[in-house]
Amino acid sequence: MTQTLHPTLAAVTARVVERSTESRAEYLRRIEAATQAGPAREALACANLAHGFAAAEPTEKVALRGRVKPNLAIVSSYNDMLSAHQPYRDYPEALKKAVIRAGGIAQFAGGVPAMCDGITQGRDGMQLSLYSRDVIAMSTAIALSHDMFDGALMLGVCDKITPGLLMGALAFGHLPTVFVPAGPMTSGLPNSEKARIRQLYAEGKVGRDELLEAEAASYHSAGTCTFYGTANSNQLLMEVLGLHLPGSSFVNPGTPLREALTRAAGRRVTEMTPQGGDFTPIGHVVDEKAIVNACVALLASGGSTNHTMHLVAIARSAGIALTWDDLSDLSAVVPLLSRMYPNGEADVNHFHAAGGIGFLVRTLLAAGLLHDDVRTIVGHGLWRYTQEPVLRGDELTWEDGATESLDLAVLRPADAPFSPDGGLRMLTGPLGRAVIKTSAVKPEHRLVTAPAVVFDDQHDFLEAFGHGRLDGRDFVAVIRYQGPAANGMPELHKLTPALGVLQDRGQKVAIVTDGRMSGASGKVPAAIHVTPEAALGGPLSRIQDGDVITVDADGGLLGLHVDHEVFTRRPITGRAPQGAEWAGTGRELFAAFRATVGTADTGASVFPGVTAPGQEVRLVQPV
Template sequence: MSQLHPTLAEVTTRIVERSAPTRTAYLDRIRQAADRGPARGRLACANLAHGFAASDAPAKQALRGRTKPNVAIVSAYNDMLSAHQPFEAFPAVLKKSVIRAGGIAQFAGGVPAMCDGITQGRDGMQLSLYSRDVIAMSTAIALSHDMFDGALMLGVCDKIVPGLLIGALSFGHLPTVFVPAGPMTSGLPNGEKARIRQLYAEGKVGRDELLEAEAASYHSAGTCTFYGTANSNQLIMEVLGLHLPGSSFVNPGTPLREALTRAAGERVTAITPQGGESTPIGEIVDEKAIVNACVALLASGGSTNHTMHLVAIARAAGIVLTWDDLSDLSAVVPSLCRIYPNGQADVNHFQAAGGIGFLVHTLLRAGLLHEDVRTIAGHGLWRYTTEPRLRGSELTWEEGPKASLDLDVLRPADDPFAPDGGLRMLSGPLGRAVIKTSAVKPEHRSVTAPAVVFDHQDDFLAAFGDGALDGRDFVAVIRYQGPAANGMPELHKLTPALGVLQDRGQHVALVTDGRMSGASGKVPAAIHVTPEAALGGALARIHDGDLVTVDAETGLLDVHVERAELAAREATGGAPQGADWAGTGRELFAAFRATVGTADTGASVFPGVAVPQQEVPLVQHA
């Protein structure tokens, strides 16, 4: 492999040094847990009897003994969400494969799984980001019975995989394999779907035409095929070494998908202490693995949500990752993928062009990934340059492609789409923010225009519908959308309207303390602004007409108001309170609003998850 890129080496070194106290404490904790031997061997007889009371006779006999590993299955299955519907049949398949491999498995618990695509623009979206930490806690509860020697995690989408991973890392002594379900087959091309959405926003087509286009795009079981958070999750989990190589983007219901599911059960059994290849998840997710995940996100133009999720995941493993680390990596990691919304292809096209195997291969050759890491497949990331193949009924891994099969979708590191990553960090008097540039044309990456200020996306959409935004340049400031204000909802519904205005020749941009995720498309959007308006950030003091600059090229987020004047202004607007923060379950999450951390520290409600309080304090507020 090539010599490691000096920036990659420097960023990794400073993460290691910064994280030394918390990573050491984390490793000490999980190693002490592992040293105590098989989990169920520590249970009293009554406890253990409760643990296998519902099992059949062979399972009871196996669980009485102390030689066979017992594997927990934790699933995000529900049959409403296309990405998670295939998981219905997985537990039975996994139990059989674990038994064949010499272990025993129990379904330990389920976790909630909500869909941002369904809750877009609805009150339920205000629970979306919080659901990640609920899932982490649910995972911990599922694993809390001290019955298990390994774990299988079944999840795909937005907050589900990060939540499962954070929960699994709290039991970091357990070997853990994540089991994907795969993307749906390609439907209506994503570009056509976006065109119909924009026509609907302009009132040129009706709801029937819009629904027909959406149904043709999201048409079957499996993950949505655009490159949002769900598919970014899958790519990152594979590069972290927590999926089987080449398993992320194999379609549901295919013989290869079924073989990979069986293989996941066999593999988790092998990497338990009793299986002879003990590989705890907390040892896999180390500083090098986290840097690898960041590089994969940047090279592929992945979801902006992971600027928060990766920070939270890292800290669950005792590792302190910052936005500055991501920014410095983005400056040297080339953009190698064009997957919608960064291009016209979907993840099935990416898979056909060479997929993760080729992406890992070319990044390793360029010195942009750490090869010397542990994975569930064994030592060394080179294993993830291979592809699974069925030869008759036998599953094998063979060398993956060493050249892209479609240069319009996937490029080698020495011939990239762009020399730097698709994510950049902005800073200035308005705070710090993230911007996704991979789908923004160069001529749109810098906008200076008067602010139009809204405290809710519906107010912006109403102004758009009334024609109040026609014929002028502006920067839309949508504030009080941060974690502490209302749970930081995604603001996907803004994209078609802003796209219409940009296509008419207006210079427009978005500034918000909310999220956009994979919907961050062709309009420049400074998102995750920190500090958020609800916690006294400068967004709370922006007025209509203030001149604002969003410049992705220079990394500037500015308001052209004298600093003293801006600081002296009274905050206007406000986060929802009282009856405005009730209904659809929102009132149950008041404690989350009161303790959630900032976007740049992972937007977590867990105080001090592997982070020294004096170094990265969580914000406490009413």
């Protein structure tokens, strides 16, 4: 389609391309060499190859001896503990049958771990959560390392799982790869009511039984949690990246359409292999334009703050240098087009019914805010993702999706947005750089100037709140030593209800932290991912109680009202957990990650990768 790009989109893309010239070229050379080498089935020694198909059915053994039929790897995050991943239990057999019908064969190549931030919230296990993304990437690489495959199917949904699978898949960028979603659970207790009960519990007005009843009514069945946090942001981004089948992200589990889409994914990846005739390696799908498209979709939908790290890490895995400045410049011109909890009362099912991703892509394309000129798993052009799947009898087809929003309270066109700019902003100042999610914060709460109250542990903050020591005064809560190198950068979402209580009482409150909040971060202004982090000697390590801090979401300022010379002469106070303090729940096994992990603005990864000029580089060990 003929398209006039928004000048900021064009400028940001051009500088990403220029910045990534050498690293992207090297990445493409690497995957081209792997493409030319092809799978090693024909070159493997007989004993090696026999190991590779020893457990296969007789007919599959015949096919695996040569390269006439493509062999697809299935990599899954299935477990029956997490609602989002439980539907994957039956996917491998369904996918194998679909691949066979399409003329290929498939093997379950490996599983990857999948932990839930919702379960580990406020617990020691949360300190492994961010590290798990890179473990998942490595697990994906191990699954594909046998060099038996012509393509891959990735099964994953939630927080670190999908980014990890994608990073691992990009290490095998020569393989055609399709991501297969499982869909959200049906709507349960409205998210606004769940938040209300949580806040009442924080105030001591309802007990644990009432709280548990509300949570169970919200998280009630198989499928992704329905609020618009990291998991559902993942699904939207995979579709806009062109790695899902169009319109497949938010179809509920267990429905005929969901099952038809799963079969179609197996068929499509078979067609994308060299033997299938429409060779489409994932390393060519995820290019600079696709990454910029993902950034725009994140901003326009008010998506998860976690993706300010994940998208940087994903881009690096494809030889692309993406920076927070790119996100910030895009955020200034990309309008906010959706309202899903926490920045609205609707959930992803309401968003999908209102027109969903198809309408979002359509209106952003029309505004020149997405690149149409990209490769996807279904062909050339992002316009294909304005279509939606329809099941007519047993036949799955794609038809034009919504041309206008079916619910303007949930989803709006680009020329009539909820806000003229995106739901994420970057803050800069004497304390470093930070990310803030503004889409759920009311305008009157976006500027806070108040004395600091400093904590080195989230539990100390909650104790102070519980004892009333934070009542009746304005403050900025500084929760430090929560960054990647300190303790794995756990989410601090447990703080939100307490801060919300104080804000509702009329206090001016904000939080500044080198840790993370949740993808569902809510109504209190939160300057998060502060870089450089306290554990690496960043300015937060010198903050004292009473220092006046400004958090200005609209102005992009993270300010400190202390004389610069006085501040820089201060000694470092506090520290990250040491030795046995950071042990138990498996944490001691991740000491190597803690010692080598990169900064938040470079993706918080243990993997070396392309770094843009001006991005933070880790220079010191944890204090």
